[in-house]
Amino acid sequence: MNRRRKMLTGLVALLVVAAAMPHTTPFLLMLFTRILILAILAMSLDLLLGFTGIASLGHAAFLGLGAYMTAILAVRYQFGLGWDFWLVAGFGMLLGAGTAAVFAVFALRARGVYFLMITLALSQCVWGLAYRWDTLTGGDNGLNLPSRPVLGPIQLGNDTAYFYLVLAFFSASLLLLYVFVESPFGRSLVGIREHESRMRMLGYNVWLHKYIAFIVSGAFAGLAGVLWAHASSEVSPQDVTLTTSVDALLMVVLGGPGTLFGGVLGAVIVLLLREYLSTIVPWWPYVLGAMYIVAISYLPDGLLGTLRQRWRPAPVADAPSPEPLRRESNKGFNINQGGIK
Amino acid sequence: MDARFWLLQVFNGVSYGALLFLLGSGLSLIFGVMRIVNLAHGSFFLIGAYIALSVIRFTGSWLLAIPLAALVIAVIGMGIERIFMRPLGGDHLRQVLLTFGFVLLFQQGALDIWGGDNQFINPPKTLAHSLVLGDIHLPFYRIFIILVAAAIGLVLWLALDRTRVGAIVRATVDDAEMARGVGIDTSRVSMLTFGLGALLAGLGGVIGGGFLGIYPGQDLEVLPLAFAVVIIGGMGSLTGAAIGAIVVGLLDNFGKVLFPQASYFTLYAPLVLLLAVRPTGLFGRE
Numbered sequence: 160m161n162r163r164r165k166m167l168t169g170l171v172a173l174l175v176v177a178a179a180m181p182h183t184t185p186f187l188l189m190l191f192t193r194i195l196i197l198a199i200l201a202m203s204l205d206l207l208l209g210f211t212g213i214a215s216l217g218h219a220a221f222l223g224l225g226a227y228m229t230a231i232l233a234v235r236y237q238f239g240l241g242w243d244f245w246l247v248a249g250f251g252m253l254l255g256a257g258t259a260a261v262f263a264v265f266a267l268r269a270r271g272v273y274f275l276m277i278t279l280a281l282s283q284c285v286w287g288l289a290y291r292w293d294t295l296t297g298g299d300n301g302l303n304l305p306s307r308p309v310l311g312p313i314q315l316g317n318d319t320a321y322f323y324l325v326l327a328f329f330s331a332s333l334l335l336l337y338v339f340v341e342s343p344f345g346r347s348l349v350g351i352r353e354h355e356s357r358m359r360m361l362g363y364n365v366w367l368h369k370y371i372a373f374i375v376s377g378a379f380a381g382l383a384g385v386l387w388a389h390a391s392s393e394v395s396p397q398d399v400t401l402t403t404s405v406d407a408l409l410m411v412v413l414g415g416p417g418t419l420f421g422g423v424l425g426a427v428i429v430l431l432l433r434e435y436l437s438t439i440v441p442w443w444p445y446v447l448g449a450m451y452i453v454a455i456s457y458l459p460d461g462l463l464g465t466l467r468q469r470w471r472p473a474p475v476a477d478a479p480s481p482e483p484l485r486r487e488s489n490k491g492f493n494i495n496q497g498g499i500k
Numbered sequence: 501m502d503a504r505f506w507l508l509q510v511f512n513g514v515s516y517g518a519l520l521f522l523l524g525s526g527l528s529l530i531f532g533v534m535r536i537v538n539l540a541h542g543s544f545f546l547i548g549a550y551i552a553l554s555v556i557r558f559t560g561s562w563l564l565a566i567p568l569a570a571l572v573i574a575v576i577g578m579g580i581e582r583i584f585m586r587p588l589g590g591d592h593l594r595q596v597l598l599t600f601g602f603v604l605l606f607q608q609g610a611l612d613i614w615g616g617d618n619q620f621i622n623p624p625k626t627l628a629h630s631l632v633l634g635d636i637h638l639p640f641y642r643i644f645i646i647l648v649a650a651a652i653g654l655v656l657w658l659a660l661d662r663t664r665v666g667a668i669v670r671a672t673v674d675d676a677e678m679a680r681g682v683g684i685d686t687s688r689v690s691m692l693t694f695g696l697g698a699l700l701a702g703l704g705g706v707i708g709g710g711f712l713g714i715y716p717g718q719d720l721e722v723l724p725l726a727f728a729v730v731i732i733g734g735m736g737s738l739t740g741a742a743i744g745a746i747v748v749g750l751l752d753n754f755g756k757v758l759f760p761q762a763s764y765f766t767l768y769a770p771l772v773l774l775l776a777v778r779p780t781g782l783f784g785r786e
Contacts (some may be wrong), residue, residue: 169508208593213591213786214592214596216596220651264776265772265773265775265776266776268775268776268779269775269776269779271592272531272535272537272592272774273779274782275537275592275596276727276731277592277775277779278725279724279727279777280724280728280731280768280771280772280775281768281772283724283764283767283768283771284764284765284772285767286764287762287763287764287765287767287768288762288764288765289766291760291761291762291764291765292761292762293761294761303532357524380689400720401539401720401723401724402720405539405597405600408593408596408597409597409600410591412594412597442608442612444604444605444607444608445604445605445608445609447604448601448602448603448604448605448607448608449601449605450601451597451598451601451604452584452598452601452602452605454597455588455594455597455598455601456584456587456588456598459594
């Protein structure tokens, strides 16, 4: 698909969703609101995982920071419940970006499995504060937000109105991230993913590229947190756990890393399975667990990656595989990773 | 805060650390030998405790429950390694996601079989007493945990350091390519190590069940602590796991007592610093 067709398809899909949603049930409306929010989180993670080639096991930290900030401002200072909600959304992005700027200083010193560990430890720091600093965060009980913001005549307390707000944020995030990854900067991120030492030799500041990617990713994850807090009207330490981080990773890997839209697809599948199936059968966690195992065992490139390979006619011999995450898996004990750094 | 307070808190921290050693040493071996990030390690801990609970219900024997539960977990672990982990090669991200699938399966399985209530493994009566030193009461059970951890640590160290099998495992940790080159069946080493790691986690679960209790969600609660042990000590290092376990036990305990509002932060923030300065931990090798 060329670029114009891709954008047109995306636009049509968004319009269809926007037009169809008010006619569904209230349950589905809220479910799709949540899907769109976690899709923003998944896209922000894809920027790191799919485009830059670094896998973070602590992305829930940024979601949690954005969500807790929103809740604390609303509960303690009644801030962000009117037009100042736009400020809160901005603060959420700034907090995500700022925290990412600090976290990345530590995290980017590690690589491979150590990067997974350090991002996990960083997010556990945030979780620990959310869980134990109860005078600020409400501890284990979390915080209940008083109400959704009222923007002049628009009552976001109305689920349909909130859905459209989230849809607008989602569309803007998708567009901005798309422009970002298609920019020369985004291209050099892919270059780093594919061949880091070569990029370094060509004179690129690899560390700075990764650092900026991490900050941008943190900003969008923080925004997702702000929207998340108002979606469920409560924030709890559960939002900052390892489970949330791993869920976000699954969404990206399931949809197809390095595609941006793959994360959206992954969010749809994971949340439909978890929230929708859970209303029908009590044994839904087995399905989710099995899906993790099947997706990882049989869909190494994700849904979009696999489809893309199907569509593409005979691949050129010796062409580099489009998926570095997979190529690494064939190296066994990763002896090459210690090469030129 | 007199000497009595410090003595008691150090004792609590060290005994918790002893339990974490059982959990962390297994994870460290799995990490060191196979470079596998195993998120299901906490589930091994939890399921081990539940199986022990059932064994005790059927046979009434606590002594029988310990080895039986640990062995069942070892078999489950080896099965997962052979069937599911092997095809992934060394891809950490996919290991993380795959083992998390098992976390969900075990979680729901445990809920369906053993229910959602908090449960407790009652140790034999003799262990229910306390050692009284002046006005300090040290529970026998916590002393027992320290002794078990020390014994297991000693056996593991002797096995790894003094036997041929141990030399084979160490060779695989240091350089798997080279080990394969001199004719070591590294794939079998991997499976057995995974089994041993799972066994230690299961054992930890059984013993921890008489001290922490057993409850849904415990799997993901102890998992980050096990990773902390491994990170501090360095992957694949037994000495490192022992020191890491005691450090984490003390940090956790003193954090909760002295800075209750920041207790987990005081555990994980030093971890971040250590990882940033020395990613391979205190005793790990690249």
